[in-house]
Amino acid sequence: MINIYNDWYLLRDENDENSSDLKAKLSEFNKQYEEVMKIKAVYKRDVALASIMTKMEGEFKISLLNHDEWQRNNPEIGALYRKISFSRSN
Template identity: 35%
Template structure:
């Protein structure tokens, strides 16, 4: 991962991906989630404390997760 992306960068990518055909859309969304997990150190399993400290990141990540059909 060469450059760090901003949350706005992830939002822009998301807005492009949602118009892709299935199953490509799910694959691209999963990749976006994996990238966010690494960049923002998103914990697994869920960590309520982390979510409270990072509400914007958490909201974007959950929006992507909800959009997926897998």
């Protein structure tokens, strides 16, 4: 059991680790996005973008039912997800 008074730094380190893990995952998804945007064929690019979005939905548990609440709690993830979504042709 963690003693908040003596072990507060353990909580901070865990949050820092989660934050850096999130940033690493977002960076990887953004790299995939950048590569996909180089695809000239619109249909192939759209399919690849949809695939990235599906992977993000699974990885980050993106909720389309409670989207507004989810968006408020996950602004960085939501921003990348929207960027990918808006990049599709249709």
